[in-house]
Amino acid sequence: xxxxxxxxxxxxxxxxxxxxxxxxxxxxxxLKLARLRYEKKYEKxxxxxxxxxxxxxxxxxxxxxxxSVPSVLAQTYKNFELIILGDHCTDKTEELVxxxxxxxxxxxxxxxxxxxxxxxxxxxxxxGPVVAANQALKMIRGEWIARLDDDDRWxxxxxxxxxxxxxxxxYEFVSTQYIEESFGKRRIVDGERAQxxxxxxxxxxxxxxxxxxxxxxxxxxxxYLKFFKYNINCWRKIWNRNNDIDFSLxxxxxxxxxxxxxxxxSFYEPRPGEETIGLAAYKLSENDKLKHFEFKK
Numbered sequence: 007x008x009x010x011x012x013x014x015x016x017x018x019x020x021x022x023x024x025x026x027x028x029x030x031x032x033x034x035x036x037l038k039l040a041r042l043r044y045e046k047k048y049e050k051x052x053x054x055x056x057x058x059x060x061x062x063x064x065x066x067x068x069x070x071x072x073x074s075v076p077s078v079l080a081q082t083y084k085n086f087e088l089i090i091l092g093d094h095c096t097d098k099t100e101e102l103v104x105x106x107x108x109x110x111x112x113x114x115x116x117x118x119x120x121x122x123x124x125x126x127x128x129x130x131x132x133x134g135p136v137v138a139a140n141q142a143l144k145m146i147r148g149e150w151i152a153r154l155d156d157d158d159r160w161x162x163x164x165x166x167x168x169x170x171x172x173x174x175x176x177y178e179f180v181s182t183q184y185i186e187e188s189f190g191k192r193r194i195v196d197g198e199r200a201q202x203x204x205x206x207x208x209x210x211x212x213x214x215x216x217x218x219x220x221x222x223x224x225x226x227x228x229x230y231l232k233f234f235k236y237n238i239n240c241w242r243k244i245w246n247r248n249n250d251i252d253f254s255l256x257x258x259x260x261x262x263x264x265x266x267x268x269x270x271x272s273f274y275e276p277r278p279g280e281e282t283i284g285l286a287a288y289k290l291s292e293n294d295k296l297k298h299f300e301f302k303k
Contacts, residue, residue, distance in 0.1 A: 058148035062138035077159035094119035
Protein backbone atom coordinates (compact mmCIF):
# COMPACT_ATOMS: atom_id res chain seq x y z
CA UNK A 7 0.00 0.00 0.00
CA UNK A 8 1.46 3.37 -0.98
CA UNK A 9 1.62 6.15 1.56
CA UNK A 10 1.27 9.91 1.21
CA UNK A 11 4.57 11.73 1.64
CA UNK A 12 4.04 13.70 4.86
CA UNK A 13 7.66 14.80 5.32
CA UNK A 14 7.90 17.35 2.53
CA UNK A 15 10.00 20.45 3.04
CA UNK A 16 9.28 23.89 1.67
CA UNK A 17 11.89 23.23 -1.04
CA UNK A 18 10.09 20.02 -1.99
CA UNK A 19 6.80 21.87 -2.36
CA UNK A 20 8.29 24.74 -4.37
CA UNK A 21 10.21 22.45 -6.73
CA UNK A 22 7.17 20.23 -7.28
CA UNK A 23 4.92 23.24 -7.91
CA UNK A 24 7.35 24.58 -10.49
CA UNK A 25 7.68 21.19 -12.19
CA UNK A 26 3.92 20.71 -12.30
CA UNK A 27 3.52 24.12 -13.92
CA UNK A 28 6.43 23.59 -16.33
CA UNK A 29 5.45 20.08 -17.44
CA UNK A 30 1.77 21.03 -17.69
CA UNK A 31 2.62 24.00 -19.90
CA UNK A 32 5.34 22.62 -22.17
CA UNK A 33 4.57 18.92 -22.71
CA UNK A 34 1.16 19.34 -24.43
CA UNK A 35 2.77 21.86 -26.78
CA UNK A 36 5.73 19.59 -27.50
CA LEU A 37 3.31 16.73 -28.18
CA LYS A 38 1.42 18.76 -30.78
CA LEU A 39 4.67 19.81 -32.47
CA ALA A 40 5.96 16.22 -32.50
CA ARG A 41 2.74 15.00 -34.09
CA LEU A 42 2.90 17.65 -36.77
CA ARG A 43 6.43 16.63 -37.63
CA TYR A 44 6.38 12.84 -37.27
CA GLU A 45 2.89 11.33 -37.02
CA LYS A 46 2.30 10.90 -40.76
CA LYS A 47 5.02 8.30 -41.11
CA TYR A 48 3.13 6.07 -38.64
CA GLU A 49 0.09 6.03 -40.93
CA LYS A 50 1.96 3.71 -43.32
CA UNK A 51 2.06 0.94 -40.67
CA UNK A 52 5.57 -0.21 -41.46
CA UNK A 53 5.61 -3.97 -40.86
CA UNK A 54 9.26 -4.04 -39.75
CA UNK A 55 10.09 -0.72 -38.05
CA UNK A 56 13.18 -0.46 -35.87
CA UNK A 57 12.32 -0.76 -32.17
CA UNK A 58 14.66 0.75 -29.60
CA UNK A 59 14.77 -1.29 -26.40
CA UNK A 60 16.63 0.20 -23.46
CA UNK A 61 17.69 -1.24 -20.11
CA UNK A 62 19.03 1.04 -17.36
CA UNK A 63 21.29 -0.91 -15.00
CA UNK A 64 23.65 -0.54 -12.08
CA UNK A 65 26.02 -3.31 -10.95
CA UNK A 66 23.73 -6.23 -11.66
CA UNK A 67 25.87 -7.92 -14.29
CA UNK A 68 24.73 -11.48 -13.68
CA UNK A 69 20.97 -10.98 -13.62
CA UNK A 70 21.18 -8.52 -16.50
CA UNK A 71 22.99 -10.99 -18.74
CA UNK A 72 21.12 -14.07 -17.52
CA UNK A 73 17.55 -12.76 -17.31
CA SER A 74 16.64 -9.52 -19.06
CA VAL A 75 19.02 -9.49 -22.03
CA PRO A 76 18.30 -13.12 -23.08
CA SER A 77 14.56 -12.38 -23.03
CA VAL A 78 15.12 -9.49 -25.45
CA LEU A 79 17.36 -11.52 -27.77
CA ALA A 80 14.75 -14.32 -27.81
CA GLN A 81 12.07 -12.07 -29.31
CA THR A 82 10.20 -13.32 -32.36
CA TYR A 83 10.45 -9.76 -33.70
CA LYS A 84 14.06 -9.24 -34.79
CA ASN A 85 14.41 -5.63 -35.97
CA PHE A 86 15.45 -3.93 -32.75
CA GLU A 87 18.41 -2.28 -31.12
CA LEU A 88 19.17 -2.95 -27.46
CA ILE A 89 20.69 -0.06 -25.52
CA ILE A 90 22.10 -1.09 -22.15
CA LEU A 91 22.82 2.03 -20.14
CA GLY A 92 25.14 1.52 -17.19
CA ASP A 93 24.75 4.00 -14.35
CA HIS A 94 28.54 4.12 -13.84
CA CYS A 95 28.74 0.37 -13.33
CA THR A 96 31.87 -0.77 -11.51
CA ASP A 97 31.26 -4.53 -11.59
CA LYS A 98 31.57 -6.97 -14.52
CA THR A 99 28.66 -5.51 -16.50
CA GLU A 100 30.70 -4.26 -19.46
CA GLU A 101 32.79 -7.44 -19.55
CA LEU A 102 29.80 -9.78 -19.54
CA VAL A 103 27.80 -7.72 -22.04
CA UNK A 104 30.78 -7.65 -24.42
CA UNK A 105 30.76 -11.46 -24.46
CA UNK A 106 27.27 -11.47 -26.00
CA UNK A 107 28.05 -11.34 -29.69
CA UNK A 108 25.03 -9.59 -31.11
CA UNK A 109 25.47 -6.42 -33.20
CA UNK A 110 22.10 -5.09 -32.03
CA UNK A 111 23.47 -4.54 -28.50
CA UNK A 112 24.99 -1.19 -27.57
CA UNK A 113 26.48 -0.61 -24.12
CA UNK A 114 27.25 2.80 -22.65
CA UNK A 115 28.47 3.44 -19.11
CA UNK A 116 27.97 6.83 -17.47
CA UNK A 117 31.33 8.32 -16.39
CA UNK A 118 30.10 9.40 -12.92
CA UNK A 119 27.38 8.65 -10.40
CA UNK A 120 27.36 11.62 -8.06
CA UNK A 121 24.85 12.80 -5.47
CA UNK A 122 21.30 13.14 -6.82
CA UNK A 123 18.90 13.01 -3.87
CA UNK A 124 18.96 12.15 -0.14
CA UNK A 125 20.19 8.53 -0.26
CA UNK A 126 17.39 6.77 1.59
CA UNK A 127 16.27 3.30 0.61
CA UNK A 128 12.91 4.69 -0.52
CA UNK A 129 14.49 7.40 -2.69
CA UNK A 130 16.76 4.84 -4.36
CA UNK A 131 13.63 2.91 -5.27
CA UNK A 132 11.68 5.97 -6.42
CA UNK A 133 14.32 7.78 -8.47
CA GLY A 134 17.28 5.43 -8.87
CA PRO A 135 17.06 4.67 -12.62
CA VAL A 136 16.21 8.23 -13.72
CA VAL A 137 19.62 9.48 -14.88
CA ALA A 138 20.51 6.32 -16.78
CA ALA A 139 17.05 6.08 -18.37
CA ASN A 140 17.17 9.69 -19.57
CA GLN A 141 20.59 9.13 -21.13
CA ALA A 142 19.27 6.05 -22.92
CA LEU A 143 16.42 8.09 -24.41
CA LYS A 144 18.99 10.41 -25.99
CA MET A 145 20.56 7.47 -27.82
CA ILE A 146 17.58 5.72 -29.41
CA ARG A 147 17.22 5.53 -33.20
CA GLY A 148 14.05 3.49 -33.67
CA GLU A 149 10.46 4.39 -34.52
CA TRP A 150 9.22 2.74 -31.33
CA ILE A 151 10.54 2.52 -27.77
CA ALA A 152 10.30 -0.26 -25.17
CA ARG A 153 11.82 -0.30 -21.69
CA LEU A 154 12.90 -3.28 -19.64
CA ASP A 155 14.59 -3.24 -16.24
CA ASP A 156 17.67 -5.36 -15.61
CA ASP A 157 15.84 -7.87 -13.40
CA ASP A 158 12.69 -8.34 -15.50
CA ARG A 159 11.96 -10.43 -18.57
CA TRP A 160 9.53 -10.64 -21.48
CA UNK A 161 7.60 -13.38 -23.24
CA UNK A 162 9.15 -14.17 -26.66
CA UNK A 163 6.28 -12.44 -28.53
CA UNK A 164 6.32 -9.27 -26.40
CA UNK A 165 7.55 -6.82 -29.04
CA UNK A 166 5.65 -8.39 -31.93
CA UNK A 167 2.30 -8.38 -30.13
CA UNK A 168 2.68 -4.83 -28.81
CA UNK A 169 3.76 -3.43 -32.16
CA UNK A 170 0.70 -4.86 -33.94
CA UNK A 171 -1.62 -3.81 -31.11
CA UNK A 172 -0.32 -0.24 -31.16
CA UNK A 173 -0.50 -0.03 -34.94
CA UNK A 174 -4.02 -1.45 -35.21
CA UNK A 175 -5.37 0.86 -32.51
CA UNK A 176 -3.43 3.93 -33.69
CA TYR A 177 -2.09 4.28 -30.16
CA GLU A 178 0.95 6.36 -29.29
CA PHE A 179 1.57 4.52 -26.01
CA VAL A 180 0.44 1.07 -24.90
CA SER A 181 0.96 -1.13 -21.87
CA THR A 182 -0.23 -4.56 -20.81
CA GLN A 183 -0.78 -6.89 -17.90
CA TYR A 184 2.22 -8.69 -16.42
CA ILE A 185 2.89 -11.67 -14.15
CA GLU A 186 4.24 -10.87 -10.69
CA GLU A 187 5.88 -13.31 -8.29
CA SER A 188 6.23 -12.62 -4.55
CA PHE A 189 6.93 -15.12 -1.75
CA GLY A 190 6.44 -18.01 -4.16
CA LYS A 191 3.03 -16.91 -5.39
CA ARG A 192 2.23 -15.63 -8.85
CA ARG A 193 -0.57 -13.36 -9.99
CA ILE A 194 -1.54 -11.36 -13.05
CA VAL A 195 -1.20 -7.63 -12.41
CA ASP A 196 -3.77 -5.53 -14.22
CA GLY A 197 -3.29 -1.88 -15.07
CA GLU A 198 -4.64 1.01 -13.00
CA ARG A 199 -6.97 3.61 -14.46
CA ALA A 200 -5.17 6.88 -15.19
CA GLN A 201 -7.87 8.79 -13.32
CA UNK A 202 -8.74 6.02 -10.87
CA UNK A 203 -8.24 5.97 -7.09
CA UNK A 204 -4.77 4.37 -7.25
CA UNK A 205 -3.31 7.44 -8.97
CA UNK A 206 -5.89 10.08 -8.04
CA UNK A 207 -6.14 10.93 -4.33
CA UNK A 208 -7.99 14.21 -4.86
CA UNK A 209 -11.42 12.66 -5.30
CA UNK A 210 -12.09 14.93 -8.27
CA UNK A 211 -14.64 13.62 -10.82
CA UNK A 212 -13.17 11.78 -13.79
CA UNK A 213 -13.44 13.64 -17.09
CA UNK A 214 -12.54 12.37 -20.54
CA UNK A 215 -10.44 9.28 -21.24
CA UNK A 216 -9.50 6.94 -18.44
CA UNK A 217 -7.24 4.22 -19.89
CA UNK A 218 -5.38 1.64 -17.85
CA UNK A 219 -1.63 2.10 -17.40
CA UNK A 220 0.84 -0.47 -16.09
CA UNK A 221 4.52 -0.61 -15.17
CA UNK A 222 7.50 0.20 -17.42
CA UNK A 223 8.31 -3.44 -18.25
CA UNK A 224 5.06 -3.36 -20.28
CA UNK A 225 5.50 -0.01 -22.09
CA UNK A 226 5.66 0.40 -25.83
CA UNK A 227 5.43 3.84 -27.43
CA UNK A 228 6.27 6.00 -30.43
CA UNK A 229 9.75 7.46 -30.45
CA TYR A 230 8.60 11.03 -31.11
CA LEU A 231 7.52 10.96 -27.46
CA LYS A 232 11.15 10.77 -26.32
CA PHE A 233 10.99 14.43 -25.30
CA PHE A 234 9.23 13.11 -22.19
CA LYS A 235 12.02 12.65 -19.65
CA TYR A 236 12.06 11.05 -16.22
CA ASN A 237 11.80 13.47 -13.30
CA ILE A 238 14.76 13.30 -10.89
CA ASN A 239 12.66 15.18 -8.32
CA CYS A 240 9.80 12.65 -8.33
CA TRP A 241 10.67 11.60 -4.78
CA ARG A 242 9.69 15.09 -3.55
CA LYS A 243 6.05 14.69 -4.57
CA ILE A 244 3.18 14.04 -2.19
CA TRP A 245 1.79 11.15 -4.31
CA ASN A 246 2.68 9.20 -7.47
CA ARG A 247 6.32 9.58 -6.45
CA ASN A 248 7.78 6.68 -8.41
CA ASN A 249 9.68 7.81 -11.50
CA ASP A 250 7.71 5.62 -13.90
CA ILE A 251 4.31 6.61 -12.49
CA ASP A 252 5.22 10.29 -12.72
CA PHE A 253 6.44 9.72 -16.30
CA SER A 254 3.40 7.83 -17.63
CA LEU A 255 0.85 10.13 -15.95
CA UNK A 256 2.50 13.19 -17.47
CA UNK A 257 2.11 11.52 -20.85
CA UNK A 258 -1.57 10.93 -20.16
CA UNK A 259 -2.31 14.47 -19.01
CA UNK A 260 -0.38 15.89 -21.97
CA UNK A 261 -2.85 14.08 -24.25
CA UNK A 262 -0.95 11.02 -25.47
CA UNK A 263 -3.30 8.40 -26.99
CA UNK A 264 -3.06 5.34 -24.77
CA UNK A 265 -4.16 1.74 -25.15
CA UNK A 266 -4.08 -1.26 -22.84
CA UNK A 267 -3.81 -4.92 -23.80
CA UNK A 268 -5.48 -7.44 -21.49
CA UNK A 269 -2.71 -9.97 -21.87
CA UNK A 270 0.40 -10.63 -19.71
CA UNK A 271 3.59 -10.30 -21.75
CA SER A 272 6.17 -9.69 -18.99
CA PHE A 273 7.45 -11.19 -15.75
CA TYR A 274 8.33 -9.28 -12.56
CA GLU A 275 10.14 -11.73 -10.29
CA PRO A 276 12.41 -11.69 -7.23
CA ARG A 277 16.14 -11.37 -7.77
CA PRO A 278 18.32 -14.35 -6.77
CA GLY A 279 18.49 -14.68 -2.98
CA GLU A 280 15.33 -12.60 -2.48
CA GLU A 281 11.72 -13.68 -1.99
CA THR A 282 9.77 -10.59 -2.95
CA ILE A 283 9.97 -7.61 -5.29
CA GLY A 284 9.85 -3.83 -5.42
CA LEU A 285 10.34 -1.57 -2.44
CA ALA A 286 9.50 -4.46 -0.10
CA ALA A 287 12.60 -6.32 -1.32
CA TYR A 288 14.71 -3.19 -0.82
CA LYS A 289 13.48 -2.82 2.77
CA LEU A 290 14.16 -6.47 3.64
CA SER A 291 17.82 -5.97 2.72
CA GLU A 292 18.09 -2.27 3.49
CA ASN A 293 21.73 -2.11 4.60
CA ASP A 294 22.92 -4.09 1.59
CA LYS A 295 20.88 -1.94 -0.78
CA LEU A 296 22.13 1.32 0.75
CA LYS A 297 25.70 0.12 0.29
CA HIS A 298 24.96 -1.08 -3.25
CA PHE A 299 23.46 2.23 -4.38
CA GLU A 300 25.90 4.50 -2.55
CA PHE A 301 26.66 7.60 -4.62
CA LYS A 302 30.22 7.94 -5.91
CA LYS A 303 32.08 10.58 -7.90
